[in-house]
Amino acid sequence: MNAEDGDQASRTAIGISFGNSYSSIAYTVDEKAEVIANEEGDRQIPSILSYVSGEEFQGTQAKAQIIRNPRNTIAYFRDFLGKSFKEIDPTPCHASAHPVEIDGGKSVGFTVQETEEGEKSTLSVSEVTTRHLRRLRQSASDYLGKDVVATVITIPSDFSDSQKSALTAAAKAAGLDVLQFIPEPISSLLAHDAKQQLSESSSGAPKDKTVVVADLGGTRSDISVVASRGGIYSTLATVHDYELGGSSLDQVLIEYAAKEFMKKNKNATDPKSNARSLAKLTIEAENVKKALSIGQTAAFSIESLSDGIDFSLTVNRTRFELLANKVVASFGRLIQSAVQKAGLDVLDIDTVLLAGGSSHIPKLSSSMQSIFPESTAVVAPAASASAVNPSELVSRGAAIQASLISEFEHSDIEGSTEAVVTVTPHLQKALGLASGKDGEQFSLIINADTPVPVRRTAQVSVADGGDVLLRIAEGEREIKVTKEEKPQTNGAKGEDDSDDDSDDEPEEVREKVWKAGKVLAEAGIKGVKKGGKVEIQINVNTDLSVTVVAREVGGKGGVRGELEATKA
Amino acid sequence: PSLPDGWSAEKDFKPMGSLSQPTSRAIEPVGPHFLAHARRKRHKRTFSEDERI
Numbered sequence: 001m002n003a004e005d006g007d008q009a010s011r012t013a014i015g016i017s018f019g020n021s022y023s024s025i026a027y028t029v030d031e032k033a034e035v036i037a038n039e040e041g042d043r044q045i046p047s048i049l050s051y052v053s054g055e056e057f058q059g060t061q062a063k064a065q066i067i068r069n070p071r072n073t074i075a076y077f078r079d080f081l082g083k084s085f086k087e088i089d090p091t092p093c094h095a096s097a098h099p100v101e102i103d104g105g106k107s108v109g110f111t112v113q114e115t116e117e118g119e120k121s122t123l124s125v126s127e128v129t130t131r132h133l134r135r136l137r138q139s140a141s142d143y144l145g146k147d148v149v150a151t152v153i154t155i156p157s158d159f160s161d162s163q164k165s166a167l168t169a170a171a172k173a174a175g176l177d178v179l180q181f182i183p184e185p186i187s188s189l190l191a192h193d194a195k196q197q198l199s200e201s202s203s204g205a206p207k208d209k210t211v212v213v214a215d216l217g218g219t220r221s222d223i224s225v226v227a228s229r230g231g232i233y234s235t236l237a238t239v240h241d242y243e244l245g246g247s248s249l250d251q252v253l254i255e256y257a258a259k260e261f262m263k264k265n266k267n268a269t270d271p272k273s274n275a276r277s278l279a280k281l282t283i284e285a286e287n288v289k290k291a292l293s294i295g296q297t298a299a300f301s302i303e304s305l306s307d308g309i310d311f312s313l314t315v316n317r318t319r320f321e322l323l324a325n326k327v328v329a330s331f332g333r334l335i336q337s338a339v340q341k342a343g344l345d346v347l348d349i350d351t352v353l354l355a356g357g358s359s360h361i362p363k364l365s366s367s368m369q370s371i372f373p374e375s376t377a378v379v380a381p382a383a384s385a386s387a388v389n390p391s392e393l394v395s396r397g398a399a400i401q402a403s404l405i406s407e408f409e410h411s412d413i414e415g416s417t418e419a420v421v422t423v424t425p426h427l428q429k430a431l432g433l434a435s436g437k438d439g440e441q442f443s444l445i446i447n448a449d450t451p452v453p454v455r456r457t458a459q460v461s462v463a464d465g466g467d468v469l470l471r472i473a474e475g476e477r478e479i480k481v482t483k484e485e486k487p488q489t490n491g492a493k494g495e496d497d498s499d500d501d502s503d504d505e506p507e508e509v510r511e512k513v514w515k516a517g518k519v520l521a522e523a524g525i526k527g528v529k530k531g532g533k534v535e536i537q538i539n540v541n542t543d544l545s546v547t548v549v550a551r552e553v554g555g556k557g558g559v560r561g562e563l564e565a566t567k568a
Numbered sequence: 569p570s571l572p573d574g575w576s577a578e579k580d581f582k583p584m585g586s587l588s589q590p591t592s593r594a595i596e597p598v599g600p601h602f603l604a605h606a607r608r609k610r611h612k613r614t615f616s617e618d619e620r621i
Binding site: 206427449451 | 586598605606
């Protein structure tokens with residue numbers, strides 16, 4: 001049989017989401033991305049390695065070792081890759097193996113008892129990463145029954161070049177060829193759009209929209225504001241918070257549980273003061289938090305928490321939401337600051353896509369819904385039925401990208417990612433039609449921040465028929481604030497109404513309005529039928545010249561004109 | 569809006585200005601639509617040329 005002869009070039013490529021807290025692996029079947037579970041059945045695989053009497057454990061098994069064997073357990077190492085010892089923040093590693101200086105402080109390592117007896121060994125972060133990626137690759141290869149050799153890995157949007165090259169090297173040592181690094185928020189958005197595309201079974205490009213992708217992770221949160229235009233993504237702004245994440249919410253539960261424990265057991269030692277008790281609390285708090293995202297109540301139960309006393313406590317969701325209020329509010333502020341950084345208003349945002357493990361929390365999506373206007377779609381499992389599991393978004397996006405480019409040569413990928421990306425001009429202002437009496441009103445055809453070249457078509461219905469003037473203009477978005485008078489309550493000043501008087505201030509109504517700016521061209525269409533429609537197509541070319549084609553729907557001929565390119 | 573009286577232009581099209589200066593930004597090299605864009609750019613094709621193939 002020589003069927004295999006011709007197909008040597010095709011590689012098995014997977015998507016890997018490599019996080020500080022969790023990693024996951026995904027691949028595509030029939031254009032649909034699937035997240036692969038490892039041999040333990042986990043789709044979210046803890047990024048943790050542990051050494052117990054000469055044996056290596058990873059994932060959930062290693063996580064359990066944080067309690068009994070913390071110093072030989074390595075966790076939260078992703079962000080240390082490619083950094084010097086001075087640059088890192090070792091706080092998350094407090095409960096496990098502490099990072100140490102190696103290479104004279106140029107990089108970071110961990111000292112663990114790797115073998116059953118003898119000297120402790122110091123593993124560099126790259127070595128740890130290699131071992132972790134090797135295991136991920138093994139799990140994917142076992143599942144797929146094919147040797148996985150290539151991958152697309154997601155990275156935070158602020159990963160430096162030295163971090164990227166360190167990750168490339170670590171992946172190579174693990175037998176993985178990195179086809180491309182893609183930013184986590186863009187990966188999530190790709191996965192979301194792909195899902196949307198499948199469910200709507202539309203063949204065209206996704207609608208133009210401005211999206212906030214909030215990647216709420218374990219130990220950090222990253223927010224990106226992305227302009228999605230015809231399925232092409234441009235990042236407008238990013239913000240990062242390296243302290244806010246799911247672990248901040250765990251902390252809230254830890255504090256609460258510890259307080260309750262001390263109340264019940266007056267003479268016991270504070271479980272937070274003992275490393276092992278604290279580790280037990282930390283792991284249980286995360287489990288309780290996850291359970292509260294699904295159910296209304298969850299129970300802490302820890303055997304021998306402190307001084308040999310067992311502990312059990314039931315927490316309901318309302319209680320947790322009250323405790324978590326502050327942290328949730330900080331998530332809200334972080335997201336608003338990103339929108340501000342992009343020079344936008346919350347009214348400009350069409351979609352808020354919540355990604356990352358913490359996005360499962362129902363309270364978070366409801367608080368997003370209250371920050372953004374009703375027109376904004378909040379995509380999270382608690383807020384929309386079609387949402388993809390937020391823990392899986394990142395790895396799914398990577399898998400989709402991996403399947404798209406697995407056939408390409410390295411040089412092709414590099415060529416496409418360098419020259420092409422950086423040189424794309426984006427429209428500064430929106431383009432559309434000016435209408436109304438004094439040409440003040442504006443209907444949008446091409447939104448601002450759209451990369452060129454671009455082509456968009458719009459239809460204008462002409463109820464009265466006759467000759468029509470199309471005025472192509474640039475448009476500007478303004479936020480109109482109107483004070484709305486509260487409707488006066490009819491006379492009767494009831495005694496029990498007195499509470500309402502406190503918020504008697506007129507409510508501010510903010511809305512987005514388009515104003516026509518500079519007129520670029522006028523086109524006349526003559527003799528349109530009554531109730532007919534006029535189709536207008538605007539082409540912005542790479543050199544920023546504009547071609548306009550307008551004609552009556554179903555009619556012949558039409559008007560065609562061209563605008564000269566902008567002079568630099 | 570209807571055509572005002574006495575409006576006329578060569579071939580019924582009157583250019584009046586050009587676009588404002590664009591902002592230069594990087595687009596993300598991800599997704600099928602980007603790959604299509606990259607393909608057009610590398611072969612220096614326009615939309616309609618790309619569709620014909």
